[in-house]
Amino acid sequence: MVRVIAVAVAVAALLLAAWVFLLAWRSRPIGRAVLAGAGVVEALILAQVIGAIALVARGERADEPLTFVLYLIASVVALPLGAWWAVGERSRSGTAVLGVAALVVAVMVQRLQQTWS
C-alpha cells in the first residue's frame, strides 16, 4: 500500500465523518459543500486504487489478495452508496447515514493496511 495515500484517505474520511455528524447533530440536511467534501475523499480513494494497481503490477502482493480486493471495492462504493441513501431523506438521520459511510471508509483503509503485509 502507498502509505501516504492511505493516511490521507483515513484522515480525510474521519474529518468528513466529523463534519457530517456535526451537521446531523444540528439537524441540517446534506448540502452541496459536504457532498463536494465527500467527492474529495472519493478522489483520494480512487488514487489509492490506482496506487494499489501500480504496486501489484510491479510484483508486490497483499498477504490475502482476495480480502484485499474486496476491501478495496468496499472502500470505493461506500461513499456513493451512503450519499445516495443519505440524500433520499432530508432528516437528521438521513444526514448521519453519510457519516456512517465515511466511518466505513476509515475502517476499510485500516483493514487494507493490515492485509498488505
Added chain:
Amino acid sequence: MTTETAAAAATAGGTPPEGTPGARRTASGPGRLLVAVYAVFAVAATSRALVQIITKFHEAPVAYLLSALAGVVYILATIGLTRSSAVGRRLATAACATELVGVLTVGTLSVVDRDLFPDEAVWSVYGQGYFFLPVVLPALGLWWLRRTARPTPPAGRPA
C-alpha cells in the same frame, strides 16, 4: 351533516402512507440510519465469511459457518426493514430476534470455551471484533420495530 361526517371520517381514518395501516415506515427517520448500519453488517459478515470458507474452511468450520449464517440474518433484517409491508416487518422481527439469540448464545459459548471457536466469528465474545455492535443492533432493531408498529403519536385516539 354530510360534510361533517365526511370530514370526521377523513380525520379519524387518517391517511396511512403505504403498507400496514396505522404503522409507520421502518426505513425512515432513525430507521434510515438503522438500515444503513444493517446493510454494512450484511455486506461485511457475508463477504468475510465467504472468503474464509473459500480460503481456509478447515481451520475453523464452525466459526465460519456461523459467520455466514450471521451474514444471511443481517441481509434478511436489512431487506425486512426497508419494506414497509406487514411481511417486511415480520421478516425484520424474525431476523432481529434470531440475531439476538445467536449473538447471546455464541457470545456466551465463546467466552466459556475458547477452543470452540479457534478463529473469530462475527458473534464471538458478543461481537467484540465489531465494536460490540452485533449485540446492540438486534436490540435497537426490535425496539424500533415495536415503536413504529404503533400509529404516529398525535393521532388523537388513545393507543
